[in-house]
Amino acid sequence: MIHKVFTKKEWIRTLEALSDTYKVFVPVKDGNFHTFDILEEGKRPDFDYQNTRLSPKSLVYPQSERMFEYSLDENEPDVNILKVSPKDYSPRAIVGIRPCDAHAFQLVKVNFDNPLYRDPWWVQCFESTTLVGLGCKAPCSTCFCTSVGGGPFSETGLDVLLFDLGDSFLTKALTEKGEKLLEHARGGEDASESLVKDAEQSAEPTSDKISSTVPIDKLKERVVTELFDAPFWKEVAFACINCGACTYICPTCWCFDIQDEVFGKEGDRIRNWDTCMSPLFTFHSSGHNPREDKFQRVRQRFMHKLKYYPDKYNGTVQCSGCGRCVRYCPVNIDIRQVCEMMNNY
Amino acid sequence: MLEYTERIRETAKRLLQEGKAEVFIGYKKGTIPLMNHPVLISDPKGVDLLYWDSNCGLNLCNYLTGRKDKIGIVANGCNSRSIVTHIIENQVRRDQLHIVGIPCTGMIDHRAVMRAVKYREILDVKDDGDKFRVKGNDYEETFEKRGFLQKNCATCTHHNPILYDEMLAEPIEEHEIQDPFKDVEKIEEMGPERKWGFFTRTISRCLRCYACKNACPLCYCPTCFVDESRPQWVGKSIDPTDTMTFHLLRAYHCAGRCTDCGACERVCPMGISMRQFTRKLNKDALDLFSWEAGLHLDKRPPLDVYRTDDYNDFIR
Numbered sequence: 001m002i003h004k005v006f007t008k009k010e011w012i013r014t015l016e017a018l019s020d021t022y023k024v025f026v027p028v029k030d031g032n033f034h035t036f037d038i039l040e041e042g043k044r045p046d047f048d049y050q051n052t053r054l055s056p057k058s059l060v061y062p063q064s065e066r067m068f069e070y071s072l073d074e075n076e077p078d079v080n081i082l083k084v085s086p087k088d089y090s091p092r093a094i095v096g097i098r099p100c101d102a103h104a105f106q107l108v109k110v111n112f113d114n115p116l117y118r119d120p121w122w123v124q125c126f127e128s129t130t131l132v133g134l135g136c137k138a139p140c141s142t143c144f145c146t147s148v149g150g151g152p153f154s155e156t157g158l159d160v161l162l163f164d165l166g167d168s169f170l171t172k173a174l175t176e177k178g179e180k181l182l183e184h185a186r187g188g189e190d191a192s193e194s195l196v197k198d199a200e201q202s203a204e205p206t207s208d209k210i211s212s213t214v215p216i217d218k219l220k221e222r223v224v225t226e227l228f229d230a231p232f233w234k235e236v237a238f239a240c241i242n243c244g245a246c247t248y249i250c251p252t253c254w255c256f257d258i259q260d261e262v263f264g265k266e267g268d269r270i271r272n273w274d275t276c277m278s279p280l281f282t283f284h285s286s287g288h289n290p291r292e293d294k295f296q297r298v299r300q301r302f303m304h305k306l307k308y309y310p311d312k313y314n315g316t317v318q319c320s321g322c323g324r325c326v327r328y329c330p331v332n333i334d335i336r337q338v339c340e341m342m343n344n345y
Numbered sequence: 346m347l348e349y350t351e352r353i354r355e356t357a358k359r360l361l362q363e364g365k366a367e368v369f370i371g372y373k374k375g376t377i378p379l380m381n382h383p384v385l386i387s388d389p390k391g392v393d394l395l396y397w398d399s400n401c402g403l404n405l406c407n408y409l410t411g412r413k414d415k416i417g418i419v420a421n422g423c424n425s426r427s428i429v430t431h432i433i434e435n436q437v438r439r440d441q442l443h444i445v446g447i448p449c450t451g452m453i454d455h456r457a458v459m460r461a462v463k464y465r466e467i468l469d470v471k472d473d474g475d476k477f478r479v480k481g482n483d484y485e486e487t488f489e490k491r492g493f494l495q496k497n498c499a500t501c502t503h504h505n506p507i508l509y510d511e512m513l514a515e516p517i518e519e520h521e522i523q524d525p526f527k528d529v530e531k532i533e534e535m536g537p538e539r540k541w542g543f544f545t546r547t548i549s550r551c552l553r554c555y556a557c558k559n560a561c562p563l564c565y566c567p568t569c570f571v572d573e574s575r576p577q578w579v580g581k582s583i584d585p586t587d588t589m590t591f592h593l594l595r596a597y598h599c600a601g602r603c604t605d606c607g608a609c610e611r612v613c614p615m616g617i618s619m620r621q622f623t624r625k626l627n628k629d630a631l632d633l634f635s636w637e638a639g640l641h642l643d644k645r646p647p648l649d650v651y652r653t654d655d656y657n658d659f660i661r
Binding site: 031053140141331 | 375376377380381382383384385403407408456459460464466468552553554555556558559560568572574580581582583584611612614615616
């Protein structure tokens with residue numbers, strides 16, 4: 001394992017040089033918030049941030065993604081033939097990603113990359129991406145990563161972990177992918193073992209700064225049908241306005257809708273993020289809607305994340321505890337409370 | 346504010362016990378600062394959940410649509426105007442409602458507070474009438490509420506409920522606002538290209554989550570045009586044309602009906618100022634028809650009447 005230490009100034013130069021080999025995405029200030037953007041001239045990375053308002057999931061799984069293109073022109077030999085849209089899967093790196101968001105990619109991976117199905121777009125994009133995480137020294141009050149299998153310095157799903165040492169960053173390679181990226185990262189000095197030890201030790205107490213805890217231990221043993229019929233769903237759902245804010249800002253929501261868009265004789269088949277909060281999500285062509293009522297849709301979101309997912313995938317919940325939905329739900333429906341209700345039902 | 350909370354609880358309890366209301370709709374203190382949670386109470390024992398402070402910016406009228414029961418509801422100026430609109434648009438009946446009126450001193454703009462504390466983590470906000478105190482890990486600051494009002498509250502001329510069955514306190518004095526549409530006039534002065542650029546930038550971060558439309562009490566169509574699939578009226582991707590189509594159509598559907606309660610802007614996760622669209626229409630409704638939405642139970646809104654003596658030639 002290579003451990004290197006870069007002064008913060010040097011680190012920016014290193015990333016700029018790294019842009020020759022990788023498409024480098026970094027947190028940048030966008031208005032009053034942060035967002036991941038490609039590092040290019042005129043863009044200033046800002047690693048002194050809590051977390052981005054939107055999760056970086058769109059870098060691997062864009063909100064709207066062209067899958068196929070086709071022609072409707074009868075004179076063309078390939079009329080009506082779907083052709084895979086060309087994509088760029090050259091190496092890319094997301095630098096400064098928070099451990100919760102890296103963990104989220106692992107939670108999503110079981111859906112897009114499993115023995116039964118490998119989603120060509122998600123898998124190729126994810127495999128070309130190196131995740132360079134930045135440990136959290138000052139988690140938000142809404143963070144609960146430690147309750148759901150993560151932590152402010154969790155290494156799960158990361159290729160490299162960065163420790164902020166004040167004036168410098170210490171890099172710790174965690175995977176082959178990570179080592180390869182660090183080989184390309186010019187500059188820096190080899191870090192002494194004691195420095196690494198100090199950094200790791202100083203990271204430990206950060207977990208105590210996570211003030212929210214959410215019990216998930218009994219979710220798996222709950223009877224699915226009983227939880228489904230629990231009387232609290234209507235109460236939970238009352239305030240919900242059925243917008244898609246929670247699902248779109250969530251790093252682990254993966255549902256999509258496929259649409260054909262035609263202009264003249266050229267067509268595109270696009271997939272767009274979809275949201276289980278929308279009635280259209282389950283609207284059948286027959287006119288029947290199995291989730292006609294708001295409470296059924298709200299129940300679906302929580303049951304999927306906190307019951308169906310743990311039942312299917314060994315107890316972990318489909319949530320990385322980033323707290324975005326807690327902060328941005330327009331009506332303050334708090335997943336921490338709903339989870340507790342389900343766990344203790 | 347604590348005073349109002351107590352009175353809301355007492356009133357709700359009385360209404361539920363006396364059977365004047367089968368359910369009571371109000372706010373509950375939120376789980377995070379600057380945020381409250383709409384709640385429905387049906388058991389008089391549950392009234393202690395009810396709460397009121399300057400973070401009740403969601404429009405409760407939203408939760409009345411299509412209800413058949415007898416409802417008690419708290420309402421400040423803009424909420425009561427939305428209720429009036431709901432009644433004249435037949436979404437709820439007047440005789441179903443027991444409106445508990447609140448003279449409102451405006452809601453706090455949570456984004457302005459975050460800016461003022463330089464985006465440090467906010468752990469607690471205490472509302473104390475004219476002032477409020479913000480506490481974080483290693484700081485505490487007190488602000489004058491007057492400087493932190495939501496934009497719609499800063500130009501509000503209807504703090505007191507228009508329609509109510511009982512008031513929680515004496516009405517407060519309404520002041521005329523000098524030049525309330527200054528922001529709209531600035532946009533009106535722009536040429537077509539600048540205007541288009543302005544609105545394009547305004548919505549450039551839109552996620553199409555539809556929080557704005559769903560937080561709006563006016564958006565109660567059984568199926569919104571954005572959700573129609575047979576035929577489909579608007580694309581589902583984040584293509585700027587489709588996003589603009591959504592925002593423009595949403596705004597036009599609110600023409601002559603919007604009470605500028607500010608819920609749309611408040612709830613947007615991306616902080617988009619979509620009131621810039623609806624405010625222009627509010628200004629037009631006022632300039633062209635002398636109309637402010639939600640003030641009269643006995644008058645039809647300008648866009649749903651036809652009169653043979655209309656002063657416009659083209660429509661007679």
